[in-house]
Amino acid sequence: MKVYFKSLGLHLKSLLEYKASFITTFLSQILVFFSYYFTILALFTRFDNIKGFTLYEVLLCFGVIQFGFAFNESFARGIDRFDKLIIHGEFDRILLRPKNIILQAAGYDEDFAKVSRLLQAIIVIVIALVNLDIAWSPLKLITLLLMMVAAVIVFFSIFLLAASYCFITVQGLEVTNVFTDGGKHMAQYPIGIFKKGFVWFFTFIIPYAFVNYYPLLYFIGKINNPIYAFSPLLVFLYLIPCILIFYRGIKKYTGAGS
């Protein structure tokens, strides 16, 4: 872990050598992120609810999932771009070092411009919370924290799965974009608004619904059963097989030359 933070620091230092470039990139990231919730804002000027969910409820949903994605993009970029690690032979170097492989791969490449998305996601969450009328209780606070951690874990799990796939195919698979980018895009909205088949897939195959739908229902008081508050814990379980598959992949790994 200490090594991971050291590599983080080094990446940051190298970036700050080019200050103007860093600042403009940061700004452009803010705008790109804005285009994501621009859809929600624009549509809510026309409609006052989407299947009973109000603007700030949707924004909270959006903020949580974007927080998870941006966290991975900022701090675990190496896993997201795992095929590059393998193609360039960098992964062989990682294997030689006596440190945790997943952490090393995660810290291999950091993208600090993406931190702007992380900040913005947090701001969106705060704005949503201020405008929502929530009957706060200790359990609700726990629910919110669980949701945010689960958002980070769900994307980390999927990136790990996609990375394990790279061991077999070497080239990254574009179709996985459907599950990360596409899934992220869908989970911006409360998953209940979609048709049955979609909801089923993104509940049981990839557990987005447990990140920001079922706990959200409890959090905003649509459902009062406290079991819903702990549903993000299922996402934590999801991580275990993903890690196991990744390590199985490493055992099969034969290197890609150079």
Next chain:
Amino acid sequence: MRAYLSYFRLRFITCLQYRAAAWAGIATQLFFGFVYIMVYMAFYESGSAELPMELPQLITYIWLMQSLLSLVSMFYKDEDIFSLVRTGNIAYELARPKNLYFMWYFKIIGDRLAKVLLRFVPFIIFLLILPVPYRISLPASLPHFLIFIATMTAGSLLMTTIITLYPIITMHTLSEKGIVGIIIAFAEILSGIVVPIPFFPKFLQVISKCLPFQYVSDLPFRIYVGNIGINDGLYGLLIQIIWIFIMGTLGYILMHKSLKKVVVQGG
């Protein structure tokens, strides 16, 4: 002219090599199309007093967007031209006895057309056999369709004049991420790719009317679905042509200005 056309052909053939990527692209665009449609459906079912577009029109608009996205998108990630500027290989380009602006122009449009033509036919066939609420509709009428073809062609030319500006600006900034990234994000929003223009708040509709971006794809798509009438469509075509002229001249002048004081990076 023949040299430029062969640039176009070369890029086309290169793109045809990546068939697997094309299928993955189709899958992604289908998925996104369904997500967008379901979101709009949910909004429409929740009711509202004034709807700027009917649902079937909107669904067809979304499918047109998804099937032509690689042609009309304001994003430009192709490393080739950007790395020319960054690595100094632009020197080789300058050594060629052809106009750099038009070389880049045809490279970009060739790239875009190749990507779209690869995916378009299987995609559209699939969309035509989808079950009813999701199926893409036929054009509003034959005249609408003809003006759609004309404005789509002009829109593609306009798109290329805008995209060609990105590497030209990069000649000044040396990194395609900062300023160019900001322009791309603005262009993407104001072109109606994120949300169709009729759903914009009023003041933004006024702003985007004064800019070229909504004439790339929003205009032709709305003509196709019948949201814009024949006369307004022809008027839009005129504005498109004016914008092609303005953006083209701007790019051409900017490029030749910066070529005068170009500093080749690296050796």
